[in-house]
Amino acid sequence: MDLVQLQRQLVDYRTSLYHEGFLDEQFTQLQSLQDENNPDFVVEVVSLFFEDSERLLNELSKALEQQVIDFKRMDAQVHQLKGSSSSIGAHRVQKLCIVFRNYCEAQNVEGCLKCLQQVKHEYGIIKTKLESMFQLEQQILNAGGSIPV
Amino acid sequence: MDLHNLRLYISFLNTLSLSSLFKNPNPNPCFLVSKTTHLHTHTEPPLLLFNSSLSYWIMEVAGEVLASESQLHVLAVDDSHVDRKVIEKLLKISSCKVTTVESGARALQFLGLDEEKGSLGFNGLKVNLIITDYSMPGMTGYELLKKIKRSSTFREIPVVIMSSENILTRIDSCLEEGAEEFLVKPVKLADVKRVMNDCIMRGETEGNKRRRVDKRKFEDDNHASSSSSSSSSIPSSPSSPLPSSPSTAATSSPLHSLKRAKLGDHN
Numbered sequence: 338m339d340l341v342q343l344q345r346q347l348v349d350y351r352t353s354l355y356h357e358g359f360l361d362e363q364f365t366q367l368q369s370l371q372d373e374n375n376p377d378f379v380v381e382v383v384s385l386f387f388e389d390s391e392r393l394l395n396e397l398s399k400a401l402e403q404q405v406i407d408f409k410r411m412d413a414q415v416h417q418l419k420g421s422s423s424s425i426g427a428h429r430v431q432k433l434c435i436v437f438r439n440y441c442e443a444q445n446v447e448g449c450l451k452c453l454q455q456v457k458h459e460y461g462i463i464k465t466k467l468e469s470m471f472q473l474e475q476q477i478l479n480a481g482g483s484i485p486v
Numbered sequence: 487m488d489l490h491n492l493r494l495y496i497s498f499l500n501t502l503s504l505s506s507l508f509k510n511p512n513p514n515p516c517f518l519v520s521k522t523t524h525l526h527t528h529t530e531p532p533l534l535l536f537n538s539s540l541s542y543w544i545m546e547v548a549g550e551v552l553a554s555e556s557q558l559h560v561l562a563v564d565d566s567h568v569d570r571k572v573i574e575k576l577l578k579i580s581s582c583k584v585t586t587v588e589s590g591a592r593a594l595q596f597l598g599l600d601e602e603k604g605s606l607g608f609n610g611l612k613v614n615l616i617i618t619d620y621s622m623p624g625m626t627g628y629e630l631l632k633k634i635k636r637s638s639t640f641r642e643i644p645v646v647i648m649s650s651e652n653i654l655t656r657i658d659s660c661l662e663e664g665a666e667e668f669l670v671k672p673v674k675l676a677d678v679k680r681v682m683n684d685c686i687m688r689g690e691t692e693g694n695k696r697r698r699v700d701k702r703k704f705e706d707d708n709h710a711s712s713s714s715s716s717s718s719s720i721p722s723s724p725s726s727p728l729p730s731s732p733s734t735a736a737t738s739s740p741l742h743s744l745k746r747a748k749l750g751d752h753n
Contacts, residue, residue, distance in 0.1 A: 363672045370575045370675065378575060385567045416621065420650050421568040424672045 340482040347473045348485055354470070359463055364426030368486070383467055386425045390460055393418045397453055401446070411449065412441040418456070429459045558685060559583040563593045563618035563630065564648070569671070573617065573648075576678040585613075590625030593618070594633065597640055613643055615685050619671075620649035620656065628660060635664040644688065646681055648673055 338346070354360045371378040393414050400411045419434035433456045440448030474484050560582045562573045570586045577584045587593050597613060616634065618627040625633075627647050634640045647660045650671040657668045666684065669677050 366672070366674055367572070370572075370579060375575070382568060382571050385571055389567055413623070416650075417566060420671065421566055423650060424566070424568050424572055426672075 340477065340480045343473065343477050343480060344482060344485050347470070347477060350470060350473060354466060358428050359466060361426045361428040363424065367425060380471055383425055383471075386421050386427070387464060389421050390418060390430075394453070394457055394460065401450055401453060406444075406446060406449075408441050408444045408449075412438055415441060427460075427463050430456060430463060433459055557581060557583045558614040558682065559585070559612060560615045560617060561593060561596060561613045562586045563588075563590060563616065563622070563627065565589060565619065565622040569619065569648075573673060573678075576673065576675055577617075579675060580678050580682045582615075582682065589622060590618070590627070590630035590633075593630060597634075615644050615646065615681075617646040617648065617669075617681070620647050620660070621651070628656075628663065631660060631663050631665055644685055 351360075355364075367379050367382060396414055397411060400407060400414070415434050415437045419431055419438070422428075422430040422434065433452060437449065437452040437456060440452055477484055558581075560577050562570065562577065562584060564570045564573060564586070565588055570588065574584045574586050585596060587596055593616065616630075618630055620627040627649075631645050631647065634643060634645055641664070644666040645664065646667045646669060647665045648669045648671050649656065652670050660668050666688075667681055669681070
């Protein structure tokens with residue numbers, strides 16, 4: 338695939354992520370903060386998001402396996418996940434966290450379990466999509482082109 | 487700090503034909519310029535006789551003062567890695583020097599280590615602004631705010647609170663404890679730039695303390711308390727007349743009313 342095609346593919350892909358509600362304007366904000374001095378800024382922030390999310394999702398899974406469930410602690414963890422997903426514009430994950438917190442507050446185990454599965458699912462999707470997008474960007478850079486805004 | 491004064495002072499030093507003094511093997515008695523506060527005044531700088539090492543020291547100090555003057559040093563406090571990275575970037579883009587820490591305890595530690603007795607920031611960088619997340623494990627941003635405002639050493643440092651939750655009582659209590667602003671997360675570059683401008687303006691118009699609340703677009707969050715009352719009562723500092731000088735005209739708008747209407751739009 339030639340450079341122009343790659344660039345077009347990236348633009349289309351990105352647009353679809355916004356269109357389908359995977360990403361919101363906060364992601365655009367992040368991209369606007371990237372410059373020549375810090376060309377990997379977005380990748381770095383998103384990597385931190387992946388690390389944080391995986392840790393939190395693990396902790397939430399463990400919490401729901403306990404005999405006595407610590408809803409307060411879980412709520413704090415979901416709050417953290419909501420915060421970081423909001424900061425990078427991971428819109429669907431953020432929305433699910435809101436629902437998840439409601440179940441925590443209501444101390445509804447079934448609801449929490451269901452929500453956790455949904456969050457894990459959505460997280461998996463956005464992770465794959467962002468990684469694909471970064472790969473496309475790298476291909477463009479390798480081909481000597483620049484990333485279209 | 488008066489840059490203009492500093493520049494005058496430096497050119498004054500030049501006119502003393504320093505080069506001849508540098509070469510003098512017998513150092514003359516000298517007056518030490520030990521405090522930059524001296525340079526705040528508009529008095530004539532004293533006549534100085536100094537040896538070469540002292541003059542180099544003065545040049546170095548001048549350089550440091552100029553450098554630190556042109557950049558605000560912000561201490562950012564947030565337990566989230568992601569948010570620390572983002573706020574650091576936002577602040578750096580806004581031409582600030584940034585130190586990030588992960589907790590209120592670390593923030594106090596940093597401030598404590600930073601403020602050495604007798605030093606006016608030559609050994610470290612003085613903190614010009616603290617921006618902190620509200621919800622943090624251990625010490626919350628609110629508790630950190632209180633500790634800072636109740637400390638005689640640090641209470642002059644402006645504190646900005648960030649929170650993902652747009653809760654009226656929370657905002658009110660932060661403002662009452664002396665927070666400069668309350669920013670709703672996710673924080674945008676425009677918010678940071680505005681806060682920096684306010685900080686600079688605040689520095690220039692001493693005694694004109696205004697409190698502003700910015701309620702931006704409200705994220706759909708069921709945890710927000712129902713804040714549907716119609717009156718917007720923002721505590722105004724009793725001792726602050728609205729600024730009247732032309733230079734502050736741009737930001738002399740009356741205290742912003744809470745954008746309640748927006749809350750309703752996001753359901």
